[in-house]
Each structure stands twice: as structure tokens, then as C-alpha cells.
Amino acid sequence: MTTTRTAMPYDEALERFEPVLGLETHVELGTASKMFCGCPTAFGAPPNTHVCPVCLALPGALPVANDKAIESTIRIGLALNCTIAEWCRMARKNYFYPDMPKNYQISQYDEPLCTDGYLDVEVDGKTVRIEIERVHLEEDTGKSTHVGGATGRIQGADYSIVDYNRAGIPLVEIVTKPVPGTDRLAPEVAKAYVTELRELMRALGVSDVRMEEGSLRCDVNVSLMPRGSSEWGTRTETKNVNSLRSVERAVRGEIERQAAILADGGRIVQETRHFHEDTGVTTSGRSKEEAQDYRYFPEPDLLPIAPSPEWVEELRAGLPELPSLRRRRLQDEWGVSDLDMAAMHNAGAIELVEATVGQGVPAADARKWWMGELARRANESGTPLAELPITPEQIARVVELVASGALNDKLARQVLEGVLAGEGTPDEVVEARGLRIVSDEGELSSIIDQVLAANADAVEKVRSGKIAAAGALVGGVMKASRGKADAARARELILEKLGVSG
């Protein structure tokens, strides 16, 4: 294993070189059954329990294509503005590896189902169009675990075990054309592309796109060319990039690594590299300079795929509102700035705000809570916003309590804290913690009397016309009531008692 050589600082690398990106994304489709057999696709079952003669490649078994997977692939292609093939075939990709039961993968080669599309992503307020080369359908392999080595890779392992539950799960491969001209935004563009793609898959309902479970996997290709040159450099392909943040880090790291080599007069080796989540560096994998010969040929066990134009149009008409259009619509409806919308997008708050607004909450309030108190909490605990143990319905209830005057913002924050701590619904937390605003005039009046008596200086100032000094008295009342007083009413009563008009 060779580790990364010295890296050139990013800014310097970008001064001297221009990056070209390419992204290959694999999406496991969320079909109920596998691509070529009836086995379930659910994640996390005990090893080798979701298997049958077909996905274990027992002698004599034959594949039967999953129509739903073909439909999902066409819908993905349509959402990515691709041309859908009127006739195409699956192909066999031949290579030996123990996690591939047939020792060939049923994939697509020179006849992909979808070609020539694009996906627009927004980075830094700028729209970048990522051209899509192809979208094709294939089957996943089993999952190997290499035991006993230092690296968890096959080299140096004592033995390996294979789980074939994943073998045969339908997999869609989405390949971009080379993406030049991203300049210093290359890492952000890469991340924004994968983010947008993930949202698109969610909107289409074709996959649960969980990067950590491997249902969305991304290979990042990077090459550099010297500034002023128009000839692209040699690219590397980085695999094992398992989070959105890693996509960004992998691109940045690879730019820094390649720049250092090139600046030394070195040569970039065309190879597969492995990204290490813990260190953020990539290490060399298989060299691709001697290209493996996969001996592709059309799969004779399956019929060609020939989606009728009518069916394709039906699928096109049935596409849901796509994420970028939806964001634009919501931004208009909510009347927020580009910046605020981008912040919500990045924080994963859009669905939550939308759901909260759906409960009748004004957009500004919904945004205030999700992007304020709750975003802070999520950030502190390192939890995605959507995974906080609180629902849009609960936020709506809190907002309602504030609007009715039963809570103020400070109390509302305590209620949220209680809900997040698992103390129950907002109403239960209010009840248990006794957080209702003091609206009993008698009680409030006696608290005020105590505060006035204890703050003669401030009382004198107010009486002499310095009405601003009433703020300190209101603060005293709030403190004495442990935040439960209605501050506005307290102010009115203080001024009344001191004989001044606010």
C-alpha cells in the first residue's frame, strides 16, 4: 500500500492547475425483489438468507428481469433529461471474483437504457449544468468481508467471507460526462451534484439512497491540467466515498495530491484509489493502465428491453415535481432570500419546514425554529436535523402556544428542550415543567410590587421620565417569575403603578 505523497496546499494547486471532474454514481433501487429473481432486497438481514438458485448462480438457474427496476431506471433517465433507448440489451461483464456468483455481472455495455441528459446544481448562487453521459441498469455483487488483515482489504487478509444477500439487487449507474470549468469550486460542485442526485432519487421514490448503507455509492474521477492548457490530464478514480462530506474531501484531497506530483515533474498513474473516511486521504488501488478485458457480449438469457414510446410518455407525465423546481416554488411561497433558502437546503431543513408550514404555521415561524434553536441543537449533537426526536406537528403546537400567549419564546425553547429530552409532547412538557406564562394579574401584581420595592433607583428614574429604565424592572419581574411572566403585561402594570404612561 502506498500512501499519499505530499500534498500541495489547495489554493496553490488551484493557481497552477485546473481540475476536471467526473462522477459515477451507483444507486441501489428500492424494489421489493432483486433484479433477476424473487429474493427480497431489505438491508440488514442475516448473511446469506436472501438467496436462491438464481442469485447464487447454481447450475441451470436463469435470470428474469424485474420490470419495476426497468421502470425506475427509465424514470431516473427522464428526470435527468435523458433520451430513453427504444431498444437495448443487457450485457455480460465477465470477470472472476468470489462475491460475484456467476463470475459475470449482468450489466449494460454499448446499449444503455438512457443517454445524454443533464442535472443542474446550484453552488454559490451559480447554476452549474452537469452533463449526464448515460444511465444504465445492472445487478449488485455480494459483499466481501476480508478478515485478519490490517487494512480490511483483500491483500494481507487471513480469509474472506461473502454475503450474497446483496448479490443481484438492482443497481443503476449514472455516469457524468467530464465536468470542466468548475475551477476552485470543484469539491463543492461534486458534493452539490451528489446531493441533488440523492434528492432526485428520493423525490422519485426509487431508492432510500442511504450512503452509509451503500445504497448510494459514488466514484469520483479527478484530473488536473496546467492553467492555460486545454489538454486534459490523466485521471484517477476514487472509490469508497461514503458520505456527501467525503465527496467534497475526496475531490479536494485528490487535487492537492495530484498537484504535488505534477509540480514535481511526476506523472499521474491511471488507477483506482480508495478513500479513507478517517484520515481523508486516498491510497492506491488497482492500476487501470492495463485495462481489464471484460469480454462484454449481449446477455443471451434475457430478451432485449424495448420500452414503447407511449409507456415512456406515460412515465414522463407521472414524474413528481423535481427537487430544484420544488425548492424554487417553496422559496416563492415562503418569500425567503436565496441565501436563506440555500442555508435551509444545506441544513436539510426544507422538508421539515414544509411539513411544519403544512400544519398551518407561518413560514417565517417554521423557519425560525428549525433553522435557529433546532439547527443549533442538531449541530451540537452532530445529528442530522431530520433525526432530532421532534416532529413538525410538535413544532406547530409550540408555535400555536406562543401565538396564543401561553408561552413566550424563552419558555418555548424550554419546551423544545423537554421534547428533545424525551419528556413527552409539548403540552406534557409545559404541564410537567410548569412553564405556562403567569397570566394571573394578582400574582403578577405582587411580583411587581416586590421588584419595585427592591429597585428604588430604577423606580426613581422611571418616575423622573426615563422610561427606558423600565426595562430593568421588567427584567427583574421576568427573573423573579423564572421567565413565566408575560413581559408586555408586566411592563404595562409597572408603568401604571408608577403613574407614567408608556
Place this chain on the structure above:
Amino acid sequence: MSLTGKTAAELGALLAAGEVSAVEVAQAHLDRIAEVDGRVHAFLHVGAESALEQARSVDARRAAGEELGPLAGVPIAHKDVFTTVDMPTTAGSKILEGYRPPYDATVTTRLREAGLVILGKTNLDEFAMGSSTENSAYGPTCNPWDLGRIPGGSSGGSSAAVASYQAPLSTGTDTGGSIRQPAAVTGIVGMKPTYGGSSRYGLIAFASSLDTPGPFARNVLDAALLHEAFSGHDVMDSTSIHAAVPPVVEAARQGDIAGLRVGVVKEFAGEGYQRGVLARFQEAVDLLESLGAKVVELSCPSFTYALPAYYLIAPSEASSNLARFDGMRYGLRVGDDGTRSAEEVMALTRAAGFGPEVKRRIMLGTYALSSGYYDAYYGSAQKVRTLIARDFEAAFHQVDVLVSPTTPTTAFPIGERADDPMAMYLADLCTIPANLAGNAAISVPCGLADEDGLPVGLQIMAPVLGDDRCYRVGAAVEKALRDRWGGPLLKEAPAL
């Protein structure tokens, strides 16, 4: 006549009438196997217990008044390339020695559903690659007509079992002639149905786009009954045709060919064809004419390229189909001593588990699919395939069926071509075009060659889904020749 001498249709009738039990019929055939198979070696595995068990079950169902098919209780020999849960399935290869599949092939399931009693699994060239059964890892099968000669291949165990009265019926698979050629050289009937007419699910693949399961029998009607029993659409095989099984049994019963247009393929004659084979073939053509058929000679020029195209396409598919035999999940595993990598174990397993002909074809196919050679080899072969299909199409505009000798020669001696693959490959010269185009084709006996007294087959080719025409013409030829001979050709075979 003994039970083993009867046809499947006759046995079916006796069983239906309650004159014999399925157990008696099965036992008679098991006794025959015990008597002669030591010399013939048609079977790799005889399932006496499971056969009797199935026979008892058929008898019980019949006793209970259940409506059973025409072949219920009739014994059958099953080519050892179809998976069977109750018997080993080896494909004639060391790499699957002792392998017990956890599922039945669709053909197996349909045999069971029809009440057929599976006597055992028959020998074959390893992975159905060959024309003599000499490529079996378990030793060759002998031709009942002359135990020193080959019974054809790859389905040689199935042809020999039927020709030696060990079973009235057997299954085969035909990729380049593996049913028709063995049928021809053992003097019985063998049918290659239209590609996709019978399911490949559970048939251990040789060449996916060519493999076709089909029946062997001692007469045309029996073959049609078996054909009907296991054919038809199967959801487990994407390439199986969504169409009704052609009316093969009715056609076999009719056998009327007055007015039928018959084409003689000009390309299937001349150098390499045995004199006696051509003589019997010419007589068969004259016979068809005398029965009222209109015979014309026509040319299918691309058929000349069928053999080389086949030996690119079939090995290419095989090289991929056989990749799964790697010692990882089932079958033989060699060299797994804790020190070797998975890659090394795979290589050692395949080196030890595959025989020389299988290795030759894997290498041929790997080469033909290689980058830089693909267009010249696999690509060109696919174009030839298209041309052959067009030749058939053009021919079937002029005629209803095409006829030719099934094989250029009669059965050759065991060992004669074993070291000469090219000579071996020529045995399938006439049968391959129908595989490449997916057509239906049958071989029926048409006499004995004068020079060696061995059986000659007449091949009748029909369009895709024209399987019934094969049976109709076959039945007409069979009837006329039996009238001439005073009985079936097999009565000329020496007693074993």
C-alpha cells in the same frame, strides 16, 4: 412382447386400462438396465428406489380415480444436464461430481407432473460439448448397434438407453445437433423443438442462445407425446416463447403429406458424406415424392458458414456460462489448504475439474470475445447467424419443410475422432443451421448404410414454431418405411 419392448403410447394405454401397474413397468425397465447397462453405460446414475417410489405414487393416484396424462407411469431416462433434487446432477463433469441440486429443472418438474417415472440420469459429453459422449468425465457410452462405436453426442446416454430398450423415452438437449445426431446413429427418433419452445430453467447451460431440450423415443408418436408433456412457456426462462405448443401429437397421428412441398438443401451433400448415408437419404426423398410430396432442390448458401459460426458463438457463450464453476459455492474445490488465495483455488479447481474439450472451448470463446477480436469473430459469427436465418426464411417461402441427412456419416468407432476435434465437429455439419436460426428439426431413421449396416437418419427441418410439420412428415416416413421393412429399424439391431 415384454414390457420393455413396448412403446410409450402402448405402455400408457396398458397402464390406463389397469392391465399393468407403473411399478411393474418400472421394475421391468430397472431389470433391463441391470442386465445390459454394464455393457452400454447409458446411465451415470440409476435411481431404482426413487423410480419405484414415483411409480407407486402414480399407481396410487390412478387407484384413487385421478385423471392422469397419457404418459403417467411410463418410465423415462433423463439427461444428466437437467437438475433433479432426488438424484445427483453432474453434466458429465468432474467439477460437479456428487452435486445434488436443491431444485428441479422445469423440464424435470413437468416430467414429474405428467407422471413419468424417472429411472435415472444418462451420460453425456461433459457440459454437452461433443458428438460422441467420449468427452464424459465418467467414460463413454456405447452404441447398442455396435458396442465398439459411439452412440452420438452429446446426448449419447439418452439415445443409447432408448435404443437398447432400457427406457422407452428419454430427454436430451440439442445445442448443435446433440439430440438429432445421437438419434440418427442409434436408429431412433430425436427432436429438437423450436428454440424457446421448451424451458431451459434448470438445464445446465452450454450455449444459452442455442440450448434446446427435446425428446428421444423409438417412434414418432412417442416423441410427440413427450414433447407435449414438457414443452410450453415457463416464467422462469425469459427466452421461452409465449405461444401454445404446436399440435405435435395430432400431427404425429395424422402423418399425411399429400401436397406437402419438400426442399432438398443442395449444400448438404458431396465431399465428406458417406456413400451409404447419401443412398438412404435419396431413397427417403423418393419415398416422400411417392407419398404425394412435391420435392424441389434449393440452395441455402450461408449454411456453408454455419459450422465455423457455431464454433465461435457456442464457445463464447460457454466461456461465460461455465465461469460459475469456481469451487466457491458448490462442486469440486481443489487446493483450499489455508495458504492459497481464492484466485488460486479457483484456477486449480477449474484446471482439475474441466476436461480437455471443455477447456478448449472456454479458451476459444474467451479469445473470440476478447477486445480487439470481438468484431472479427463473435460479431462476424452473429452476422452469419442472421444470414442463415434469412436463408431459412427464403426457403420456407418456397417449401414447407427442408430435408437432409442428419449426419454425414454413420456411427464411428470409439476413439477414432477423439484426438481430432475438427473431424468430431463435422458430425454436426447438417444439424447446426437449425440451432443457429432457432428452427424445429427432427431426425427419424431411414435405413442402414450398405457399407457398415449402421443406422442413417433423415433430418426434417421446419420453420420456427412449425414443430408439428416435423412430426407429420416424420410419421409419414416412419409408416411407409416400416411397411417396407416389416417393422421398426431397431429390430435389425443385434440383441444385447
